Amino acid sequence: MAAAFSARQYTLTQIVTLSAREQARLVRERRISSGELVSAHLERIAAINPALNAAVEVLGERALEDAEAADRDLAARNSRGPLHGVPFSIKDSIEQAGTRCTAGTLGRKNAALSTADATLVARLRHAGAIAIARTNLPDLLFAFESDNLIYGRTNNPYDVSRTPGGSSGGEAALIAACGSPMGLGSDAAGSVRLPAAFCGIAGIKPTSGRLPRTGHFPPAGGWLEMVWQIGPMARRVEDLVDAMRLLNGPDGTDPTVPDVPFREPAQVKMADLRVAFYTDNGFAPADEEVAAVVRAAARAIEGEVRSVTEARPGCLAAAYDLEMKLIGPDGGDGLRAYLRELGSAEVHPLLTGWLDKLEAYRTDLAGLARYWSELDAYRAEMMRFVRDFDVILGPAYIHAALPHGESVRDENFRGFSHTMAFNVAGWPAAVVRCGESGSGLPIAVQVAAGPWREDIVLRVALALEEAMGGWRRG
DSSP: OTGGGOOTTOOHHHHTTSOHHHHHHHHHTTSSOHHHHHHHHHHHHHHHHHHHOOEEEEOHHHHHHHHHHHHHHHHTTOOOOTTTTOEEEEETTBOOTTSOOOTTOGGGTTOOOOSSOOHHHHHHHHTTOEEEEEEOOOGGGOSSSOEETTTEEOOBTTBTTBOOOSSSHHHHHHHHTTSOSEEEEEESSSTTHHHHHHHTOEEEEOOTTSSOOTTBSSOSOSTTGGGOEEEEEESSHHHHHHHHHHHOSOOSSOTTOOOOOOOOGGGOOGGGOEEEEOSOOSSSOOOHHHHHHHHHHHHHTTTTSSEEEEOOOGGGGGHHHHHHHHHOTTTTHHHHHHHHHHTOOSOOHHHHHHHHHHGGGOOOHHHHHHHHHHHHHHHHHHHHHTTTOSEEEEESSSSSSOBTTOTTSHHHHGGGHHHHHHHHHTOOEEEEEEEEOTTSOEEEEEEEOSTTOHHHHHHHHHHHHHHHOOOOOO
């Protein structure tokens, strides 16, 4: 059977570097079997995971069984969908039937096995994809590094002394190191985009309410509901486009998801777009290496778009405080109580560091009402900005990937305001690698547009990837 499915001009080592779309094409054309493809990824995980600690559960036997079934179906000319036989990975806060979803917190170390797939996992599997691994994250997802008391620390594939970011850091590290072509993360303050930026891959936080969050832990609800989304991550932007097409739409369970059609990026006319870019949000300016990459990215597409202007919404300077106000109007007491209810009597120092920062935002009921008024004013100002501009380019973060343990330092933590800005707005935002630091670490540019305009975000991200190179093997 293996001989009949010869990879021909590709070696298996090369194939794991390809996009999910290209891997699917090779399987569909029977130039490689799903079994060979899954085996190659399992071998890659075995080679890289001891140094990275990105995958906390490798689903080898199950994935190979699924691959054999996929090959039988294809032999019978029965394609399951556009990702037939292609592996994907899943952040360990997203339910998958028959696996344990710990969310990285001690109270869920021995949680019951999930009985059903999260909606988005089910949609990828329905499209023919095969779950291959579950990936690491911080304690209860609350840190910009991926380290917890169950599985330990995940390292950046470009420099193991650096963090891959958080909270979807294991996902980003595994994809960047070619252990998986694509996967699912989640993002309430930058948790898809920041790890994608630190690891040089692509990722998108869709519009708040775009994708169902059924099967995520912690579940949707409360005042945080409006600022977070599950989002796809991949080495190539084309895979984000394909994933968004497959994942979009209500599931009849998550009540926050309206039936808003996904617009095709291919239909966006670059020549009509008015682009704004900035390197300083008025709160945490990017360092010169990052700023230079943002400026270069803006120049790179200048000839393709209607205009490029250095400009930003003035309210971006307030994004950090507003995000923290929405997370911690009780000073973090609710999160502490939730951790106790889960049985997490001990929590990771990175989570403690975040909780401590929330104390400054403790308020009363009248104060919470003021916070909501500030949110309304922020969103209104953001909408006024898109009367004049269709897309915004800016830093994903103020530096390249940080050394381990450095994210909670105030001067570093303030830099996460660049991703927080679009959580607070509820807008879609993506990141794509556009350069590197002097030490060879990836530097990404963030692309954002108004609500429901993932098509614009992804079209511009595709243009930047083509112009600037996108993901590069470390």
